[in-house]
Amino acid sequence: MKPSGEAAAAAAPGAGPWDECFEAAVQLALRAGQIIRKALTEEKRVSTKTSAADLVTETDHLVENLIISELRKRFPSHRFIAEEAAASGAKCVLTRSPTWIIDPIDGTCNFVHRFPTVAVSIGFAVHQELEFGVIYHCTEERLYTGRRGRGAFCNSQRLQVSRETDLSKALVLTEIGPKRDPATLKLFLSNMERLLHAKAHGVRVIGSSTLALCHLASGAADAYYQFGLHCWDLAAATVIIREAGGIVMDTSGGPLDLMSCRVVAAGTREMAMLIAQALQTINYGRDDEK
Ligand SMILES: O=P(O)(O)O[C@H]1[C@H](O)[C@@H](O)[C@@H](O)[C@@H](O)[C@@H]1O
Numbered sequence: 641m642k643p644s645g646e647a648a649a650a651a652a653p654g655a656g657p658w659d660e661c662f663e664a665a666v667q668l669a670l671r672a673g674q675i676i677r678k679a680l681t682e683e684k685r686v687s688t689k690t691s692a693a694d695l696v697t698e699t700d701h702l703v704e705n706l707i708i709s710e711l712r713k714r715f716p717s718h719r720f721i722a723e724e725a726a727a728s729g730a731k732c733v734l735t736r737s738p739t740w741i742i743d744p745i746d747g748t749c750n751f752v753h754r755f756p757t758v759a760v761s762i763g764f765a766v767h768q769e770l771e772f773g774v775i776y777h778c779t780e781e782r783l784y785t786g787r788r789g790r791g792a793f794c795n796s797q798r799l800q801v802s803r804e805t806d807l808s809k810a811l812v813l814t815e816i817g818p819k820r821d822p823a824t825l826k827l828f829l830s831n832m833e834r835l836l837h838a839k840a841h842g843v844r845v846i847g848s849s850t851l852a853l854c855h856l857a858s859g860a861a862d863a864y865y866q867f868g869l870h871c872w873d874l875a876a877a878t879v880i881i882r883e884a885g886g887i888v889m890d891t892s893g894g895p896l897d898l899m900s901c902r903v904v905a906a907g908t909r910e911m912a913m914l915i916a917q918a919l920q921t922i923n924y925g926r927d928d929e930k
């Protein structure tokens with residue numbers, strides 16, 4: 641079923657203080673998705689950022705500039721944290737002001753290779769609390785939304801996480817961060833090996849952290865962990881998972897730290913703790929210290 645702004649709004653009935661912002665996010669995600677879908681099949685100019693595996697294209701910049709310029713017109717007092725602005729030196733500071741946290745293309749490496757697992761992610765926080773998240777799977781036209789206290793949806797279907805607590809019955813998702821030095825790769829593979837030794841049914845890497853987190857929210861996977869993602873990968877997906885009944889926390893087992901570049905998420909706290917206890921830490925620093 642094609643997503644629509646009306647469907648998303650209908651899925652979260654009842655007036656709320658941020659309705660206008662939510663509606664704007666939905667419309668911009670759908671518009672960005674059209675641009676990304678068209679550009680997917682076209683020639684691209686590709687650059688690298690923090691490593692040879694950390695790619696960016698002109699479409700990432702075009703989409704991010706479109707989203708920010710449209711939102712700035714409508715909400716001039718709001719603040720922005722966005723992936724490509726951060727890559728160009730903008731600071732990632734989450735204040736108490738209404739703040740948009742944007743990943744214009746999540747899965748840029750997939751996008752460059754025309755691998756159709758790509759999303760646009762728009763999160764929104766006020767008083768440093770995540771209010772809503774909108775993630776649009778551009779090629780499958782699936783609009784994932786979550787609003788604090790008002791549930792999570794894919795198009796107009798309500799989302800519910802898995803209730804699995806047994807790691808030996810779990811499908812676990814993760815992603816490879818941008819560091820590819822031997823020590824980091826050894827730790828990444830060691831973490832995956834530990835979970836397979838614990839008899840997890842499988843470990844999957846799909847190339848988009850936000851869509852992997854949406855699969856968790858929909859109950860199609862039981863847990864997610866990653867070192868090396870960013871606040872713009874996490875913001876929208878965190879609201880969606882929490883509103884689908886799931887847990888999003890730090891890899892230490894403590895509360896989520898949006899700027900820490902690391903996460904464990906699961907349908908149940910028991911599963912999240914089993915994952916966290918199995919992991920060796922990979923240090924990627926902090927978004928608010930770069
Ligand atoms: O495609 P991005 O927005 O750069 O996000 C990627 C990230 O760069 C990569 O390191 C992995 O974490 C992927 O899972 C992200 O989606």
Ligand SMILES: [Mg+2]
Pocket residue numbers: 700723743744745746747748
């Ligand atoms: Mg991105």
Ligand SMILES: [Mg+2]
Pocket residue numbers: 743745746747849872873
């Ligand atoms: Mg991303």
